[in-house]
Amino acid sequence: MNVFGSRLRLSAALLLPATLLGGCVVWKSDYDALQAQNRQLQQQLTSTTNELNATKVQAGRLGGAILFTVNSDLAFAPGSWELTSRGKSLIGSFAKKLGPTQQQKLMVTGYTDTTPIGPELATQGVTSNQILSEKRAQAVMEYMISQGIRPDMVTARGMGDQNPTASNTTPAGRAKNRRVDISAM
Numbered sequence: 001m002n003v004f005g006s007r008l009r010l011s012a013a014l015l016l017p018a019t020l021l022g023g024c025v026v027w028k029s030d031y032d033a034l035q036a037q038n039r040q041l042q043q044q045l046t047s048t049t050n051e052l053n054a055t056k057v058q059a060g061r062l063g064g065a066i067l068f069t070v071n072s073d074l075a076f077a078p079g080s081w082e083l084t085s086r087g088k089s090l091i092g093s094f095a096k097k098l099g100p101t102q103q104q105k106l107m108v109t110g111y112t113d114t115t116p117i118g119p120e121l122a123t124q125g126v127t128s129n130q131i132l133s134e135k136r137a138q139a140v141m142e143y144m145i146s147q148g149i150r151p152d153m154v155t156a157r158g159m160g161d162q163n164p165t166a167s168n169t170t171p172a173g174r175a176k177n178r179r180v181d182i183s184a185m
Helices: 001-022 029-053 085-101 119-123 131-148 171-177
Strands: 059-060 063-073 106-111 154-158 178-185
Touching: 029 085, 085 131, 106 131, 119 171, 131 154
Parallel strands: 106 154
Antiparallel strands: 059 063, 063 178, 106 178
8 A cells, every 4th residue: 555545544534533523513502501401400300309208298099998198297387277278289189189080988087296285276276186186187178078079978087196107206206297197988
């Protein structure tokens, strides 16, 4: 092979990758924008995942029975039995899905932690955790009815601090115990 042929092949070998890569030019500003968008989407995903985990809403089936648990801290303001907008959203979503096909009677059961009732609630006639849990269960039941659950197919009861799901010795445990269960009867 002559020197000219070698140089031609060497030139082609050097120019071919440059030519191929030339079609894949990405501007740094475009790359940075895509990186920023990717970070934002990752943050949104993390935020949404954390929010779903934080809602502490649990729906399941137990041998054909329905169990839906809502953490009271999400459904009610502290020291209240009135549903928050978030609580209405959670319970309304459940009721709207279940209402049109409801065949089983439902029991709404309210629970509290062991923290004593404060003076503000006592002035409103709520003198025990038992009464607070009853009022919360009643509020959930009434809202479910307003969202399509048949009134003759749902009842409410309060259990106060009975049947804790966690220890009442820690804030996290007490938060788990403040809940409303909706179950099939």
